[in-house]
Amino acid sequence: MKVNDDMNKEAVIFNIQRYSLHDGGGIRTMVFFKGCPFRCPWCSNPESLSTDVQIMKRESICMCCSAPDCMSCKNTPDECPTGAIEKIGEKMNTDRIISEIKKDVVFYESSGGGVTVSGGECLLQQEAVYELLERCKNLGIETAMETTAAVTIKDMNKLCDYVDKFLIDFKIIDRKKSMEIIGLDTDILKKQFEKIISRGKKVIPRIPLIPGFTAEEKNINSIIEYLKPFCERGEIQEVHLLPFHQMGSGKYKSLGMEYSMEKNPEMSDEEAYIIEEKFRKNNIKTVLRGD
Numbered sequence: 551m552k553v554n555d556d557m558n559k560e561a562v563i564f565n566i567q568r569y570s571l572h573d574g575g576g577i578r579t580m581v582f583f584k585g586c587p588f589r590c591p592w593c594s595n596p597e598s599l600s601t602d603v604q605i606m607k608r609e610s611i612c613m614c615c616s617a618p619d620c621m622s623c624k625n626t627p628d629e630c631p632t633g634a635i636e637k638i639g640e641k642m643n644t645d646r647i648i649s650e651i652k653k654d655v656v657f658y659e660s661s662g663g664g665v666t667v668s669g670g671e672c673l674l675q676q677e678a679v680y681e682l683l684e685r686c687k688n689l690g691i692e693t694a695m696e697t698t699a700a701v702t703i704k705d706m707n708k709l710c711d712y713v714d715k716f717l718i719d720f721k722i723i724d725r726k727k728s729m730e731i732i733g734l735d736t737d738i739l740k741k742q743f744e745k746i747i748s749r750g751k752k753v754i755p756r757i758p759l760i761p762g763f764t765a766e767e768k769n770i771n772s773i774i775e776y777l778k779p780f781c782e783r784g785e786i787q788e789v790h791l792l793p794f795h796q797m798g799s800g801k802y803k804s805l806g807m808e809y810s811m812e813k814n815p816e817m818s819d820e821e822a823y824i825i826e827e828k829f830r831k832n833n834i835k836t837v838l839r840g841d
């Protein structure tokens with residue numbers, strides 16, 4: 551499809567991950583938009599939070615060639631021979647993103663995959679997201695979106711026209727607590743989640759299981775109570791449970807950011823199974839994800 555300048559918007563992207571086997575089904579290309587208005591203390595992608603382009607310094611692969619340590623090194627990413635200094639985020643127009651996506655089209659056809667837009671919160675860069683998804687649809691590519699659904703949606707029609715499948719996070723469901731801890735208004739989330747469901751879209755709720763936060767019994771019970779009627783009506787087929795891990799912790803240090811969850815234990819398999827069982831007892835199909 552020939553595109554004009556109006557169809558070539560720019561967005562700040564921090565990763566395009568090809569050949570991904572999660573987050574939407576089949577083999578997928580994940581496009582990660584940079585920037586998130588929320589602050590989950592357990593966020594495993596701290597590099598996604600700011601919309602600014604950032605520098606990340608990885609001590610583990612620094613060979614101290616120009617400075618006594620990685621953090622004090624003044625070299626640019628291009629000057630670093632090991633990749634210990636890395637630029638995170640890049641402005642890309644949709645032409646460029648589409649050209650990356652096209653490299654994977656052959657895999658989508660054989661696996662039932664497609665493109666997943668993610669973040670951060672991809673809806674912060676909504677105009678570019680709509681344009682990218684529209685262009686994917688014009689190419690016959692299946693689309694999915696990972697979102698909090700808790701930011702202003704400028705055009706629900708466009709969103710539902712261009713997205714085949716939504717993966718929507720449910721974290722702390724109590725509005726006051728969610729506002730205090732994450733800054734996320736669950737009233738907005740619920741309203742928009744319900745609107746998307748009412749349009750007949752496929753939606754998979756995803757629940758990060760964070761000990762001391764989302765995995766608390768009261769919170770899990772409240773999420774089950776909220777989601778159960780949608781499952782009973784067949785509007786939701788399954789929910790995904792994502793046990794807490796510490797895989798993102800090193801990135802905080804590399805970015806010079808504080809990480810408050812360093813001492814928090816990862817979720818054990820036993821704890822995760824107990825929570826999964828609660829969903830099952832309420833006839834809610836679960837997928838326990840270990841990635």
Ligand code: SF4
Pocket residue numbers: 611612613614615616617619620623624625629630631632633634635
């Ligand atoms: S250039 Fe890279 S490898 Fe060399 S000291 Fe700086 S950060 Fe370390």
Ligand code: SF4
Pocket residue numbers: 586587588589590592593594595598669670671698
């Ligand atoms: S909403 Fe997602 S990207 Fe934003 S802070 Fe929470 S976990 Fe991180």
